[in-house]
Amino acid sequence: MSFRLKLGIGFSSVLLLMVLAGLISWWGMDSALSRQTMLYQLNSTLEDRFNKLVREEQAFANTEDLLHSRAVFQILARIRKPIHDVLTQPLEAVQQETVKNLLEALKDYEESFSAFITHDVDMRTMKSRMLQESKRLISNGSELSRAEADMAVLQHLMGEILIAEKNYLLSGSSEAATEVVETVRKLREKAEVARENFSDNELKLRAFRIATVADVYQEIFSNFIKEKEELQQAALRMEQALSRFTEKLAQYIARETAIAGKQVAILRLVSLCISLLAVGLGIFATIFLSGRITRPIEKLKHSAAQIVSGNLDTSVVISSRDEIGELGHIFNQMAGRLKESFTDIEQYRDHLEELVRERTLALEKENFGRREVEAALRASEENLSLIIEESPMGIILWGMDFQVTRWNQAAERIFGYPAAEAMGRQVAFIVPPQAQAHVETVWQQLITQKEDGSRSRNENITSKGDTILCDWYNTPLVDASGENIGVLSLVEDVTTLVRTEQELLKVKKIESTGVLAGGIAHDFNNILTAILGNINLSLMDQELTPRTRALLKAAEKASVRAQTLTQQLLTFAKGGDPVKEATDLGQVIMDSANFILHGSSIACSYAIPDDLWYVTADKGQISQVIQNIVLNAVQAMPGGGQLSISCTNIEPGTDEFVEDSADQRFVRIDIADSGGGIPVELMEKIFDPYFSNKPQGSGLGLAITLSIINKHHGRIGVHSAPGGGAVFSVYLPASEVTEATPVTAGTDSQVPGKKARILIMDDEQMVLDVLATMLQAVGHEVLISRDGDTCIHLYEENLQSATPIDLIIMDLTIPGGKGGKETVQEILQRDRQARVIVSSGYSNDPVMAHYAEYGFCGAVSKPFCLDELSSVINTVLARQESV
Incomplete structure (x- = not known):
């Protein structure tokens, strides 16, 4: 075998191994990058849709709008599609099982969310029915008379049911629910007892209706509680299903990431083995061939040195016949062709530069792919930052030292601090000293219980120093290793909401007490009528001694003063509706204040503009x-002081106290004193009925004030x-009228009297007796009836007789029977010329102020004296004769 062949085999083996290592690396790298790209796209898609799902779910929970629930189902379908697409790819059994588990978790969440919607709709339906039944219960109770003790108890229990129901709807506590059920049970039992005690069939029927409605209400309320519990369980199951889906998704991503990492690790191992094998083979070839090459090379080196020194004629003698020998022969020819070799070297250099450029392009492509991944990550971070900044709730991130690390725009609006000023500050800058211990306790619970969030409500301080009430939703933040890295807080300003709830509670207190006050005032006026009438009759006795006459006069004055108290109670009561007219407040304010300040050591200043708007109001109220x-200000300044009264026209939207009435103009009256002020702990109680911190106070003044302002659809505040x-x-709401309602001249009361046949109708026997005696004392003939039906029957009997009834005086309110408002209409249907005077203990009733609109010829308020009664009777009789 020739040396060239041996050398070729050795180097070819090394080259083959290097090529194999490159191919394996290229194939493995492509597979790993493809899997990572697929994972990134899936994770990015699911993250975006998952965030939208959470937003829509929270929007539905806050607004209960079914459009948000429909959006949730649409997003679930969009989440399910890319997961289904994964199943279409070739996967291992374990991977297929993981994806199927992910789909099952998604299905569980969809089913639990559907159940949550169903229970939410059912609960709202039950709540609507419950409120309707409570209204029906109160409606039945509002028609009851308080003359019977059992009826008073029933009305009291129905008021307690209404209060307990509102408490439960506001708090949702089990104690409030138990109170509602227990009160309804008492009402049902008391209604059954009343039903047995009543002798009147109509009262029995009303007691039976109350018991029946109470049973229905209790059943509906129990169903509402049960439905609310099922809704809470459904919400818990939905949260658990969402957590399971998130966990399964994280498991799937982690498994796929692990597989990709495993592939890269195997690729590295294979590349390393092939590289080591190539290195080993190269070392062996080097050692084997070095001996065969070294000796001839020494000769070639000597000849090469000759060539370097400039001797191009040198030659080398090598006896071997292999390639080394040929190399020696070729070397001998090298000197002659040295210049040509320079050209070959330059070409070889150019070839190397081309290879370098190709490798450089490959590296640039690889860097470009890496930059695209980094850009996508930055875009995801920007989306998350945008969500945080545009959130309607305040979002604050806290570090482990309880300092601010993130502060969004909503937090800036709530607390007034810009993000640049809030960053890095400790929590104390928005927490008042009295709440810091509570906040510290919540913080310790969050950082020690990593998986549990908390919700709290506490006072906070704005940049202006104002105190606001906020709801906090706090969740600990943990990193991938499970270590706590801080806390995420969602904050909402609920100051206005809580203030509205407190105002509603005040109104309910006033209304509940007003029902009692109205009944007391009505009964008291009837008693005063009897007392004042008997005193008038006694004063007509010419044989009275001067001392006795003086005592009776004093009693008469005391009765008239007692009438003022009943007037206040009627103003406070439900029946004390204002008789409104266009009013210029300036003169009313000054006359009223000067009356109270007369004889005091208090200086008063007025600031009432000439262009003050008119209001539609009851001047007396x-x-x-x-x-x-x-008077409250006078009592607050026993040693004298300064009182200032000013009026201001308030355009819509210019005063935050009435900013919820966007289209309504108001007139504001400010009454400021220089007294000792009101303690903070008493501010919430000053408008409560019968509450007073002054020994001489009755506790009704400000309660009546609040009742009057509410009936005028106004507002009252105190600082x-x-x-x-x-x-x-x-x-007070401003009127569109630009001038006061003209006052009509009254009818002359000094009309000569005539004797008449008068029919009187009243349910109180003592009022009938004293009224009959008073009328008979001035020469009138009197007929008596205790209800509307008897009154109509007597009038019909005498209508065609020789001595018909000239005048009827009827009470406006007849418990358990027809009152004056209904009876007068039936009388006028029988005789259009009938003359009827209305009388009532509810002097503020609109019928008394506008009696002609209801068919009456005159009105007299209880209690009344004989002169007042005679004046009204004479005026009505004289007016009839002049027609």
Whole structure:
């Protein structure tokens, strides 16, 4: 075998091994890169759609809009498609099982989300039915009379049911639910007892209806609680299914990544083995051939040195007949062809440069692919950053030292700090001192319980120093190794929401107490009518001693003063609706304040603009509001002080206290005193009925004020600081009217009286007795009826007689029977010329203010004196004769 052949075989073997190593590396690298590319595309697609899925799910949970649930199912279908596409590729059994498990986890989440929607719709339906039944229960109770003790108990229990139901809907606690069920049970039992005690069939029927509605309400409420529990369980199953899907997806990505890494490791091992084999073969060939080459090479070296020295005529003698011998022969020819060899060397150099360029292009392609991957990663990070910045909720990332590492735009809006100022600061800059211990406890729980989040509500401080109330949703952040690296917080400002809930609670308190106050005022007016009437009749006795007459006069004055108290109770009661008219507030405010301040040591200043808008209001009730607030200020400054009253026109959207009424104009009245201020712990109680921190206070002044403002669809707020006085701000809706309602002249009461035949209707026997005696004392003939049906029957009997009834005086409210409003219509159907005067203990009832619109000829409010009653009777009779 020739040396050339041996050398060729050796080098060919090495070259073959190198080529094989390159092919294997190229094939393995292509497979690994393809798998990694597939994994990246799948992971990017699923991440984008998974984020959209979570947003739509949260949107549905917050708004309960079914459009979001439909969007969730569409996104689930889009997530399922790329996973199904993976199954179409050739996979190992283990990989196929992993993908199938991933699809099953996705299906479980879809089924649990569908169940969650079903239970949510069912719960809302049950809640609607529950509210309808509670309204129905209160509707049945609102028609009941408080004359019977059992009825008063039933009304009280129905009020408790309404309060307990609102408490449960606001808090959702099991204690509130138990309170509702227990109160309904008591109502049902009391209704059954009342049904047995009542002798009147209509009362029995109403008690039976209340018991029946209570049973239905209890059943619906129990179903609502059960449905709510099932909804919570469905939400938990949905969260667990989502977690399982996320876990399966992570397992699939991890498995595929591991397979790709395994392929790369095998590729490296094969390349290393082939490279080592090539190196070993090269060493063997070198050692074997070195002996055969060295001696002839020494000769060639000597001859080459001669050539280098410039002796191109040198020659070498080699006796071997193989390639070495031929090499010696060729070497001898080399001197003659040396110049030609230079050209061959240059060509060989150019060939090497071409190979270098090709390799450089290959490396540049590889770097370009790597840059594309890095660009995709940067785009994913930018998308995540955009989501955080555009989130409607505040998103804050905290480091392990509880310092801010991320602060989005919503957090800037909530707290007022720009991101540049908030970054790196400790949590204390937004937490008041009294809440820092609570926040520290929450933080310790988060960093020690890595898998559990927390929700809390606490006060925070804005950059302006204002205190706001925020809901916090906190979740610990862990890295791939399971180590805690910080906390993610979602924050929402709920100050306005909580303030609205507190205002609603105040309104409910006022309404509940108002029902009681109205009944007391009505009954008290009936009693005062009897007392004042008997006093009037007693004063007509000419044989009274001066001392007795003086005592009766004092009793009469005391009865008139008691009437003022009932007027306040009626204003506070549900029946005390304002009689509104276009009103210029300026004069009303000054007259009311001067009345209270008369004789005091308090200086008062007014700032009322000439162009102050008119309001549609009850002048008497607004005057009572001003008097109550001014009196409260006077009591806060026992040693004297300064009171300032100002009025301002408020355009829509220019005052944050009424910013929710975007299209309504308001007139604001500010009443500021220089007293000691209101303690912080009492601010939430000052409008509660019967609450007062003053020994001489009744606790009704501000409660009545709030009731009046609510009935005028206005607002009232108070600002105070210890030692800095208090400012009450009253907002009344502005009227489109530009001038006050004209006051019509009253009818002359000094009309000569005439004797008449008068029919009186009232459910109170003592009122009937004293009214009959008063009328008979001035010469009238009197007929008596206790309800509307009897009144209609008596009027019909006397209608065609020789002595028909000249006038009817009827009570507006007859518990358990027809009242004046219904009876007068039936009387007028029988006789269009009938003259009817309405009388009521509810002096603020709209019927009393606009009696002519309901068919009455006049009105007299209880309690009344004989002169007042005679004046109304004479006026009505005289008006009829003049027609």
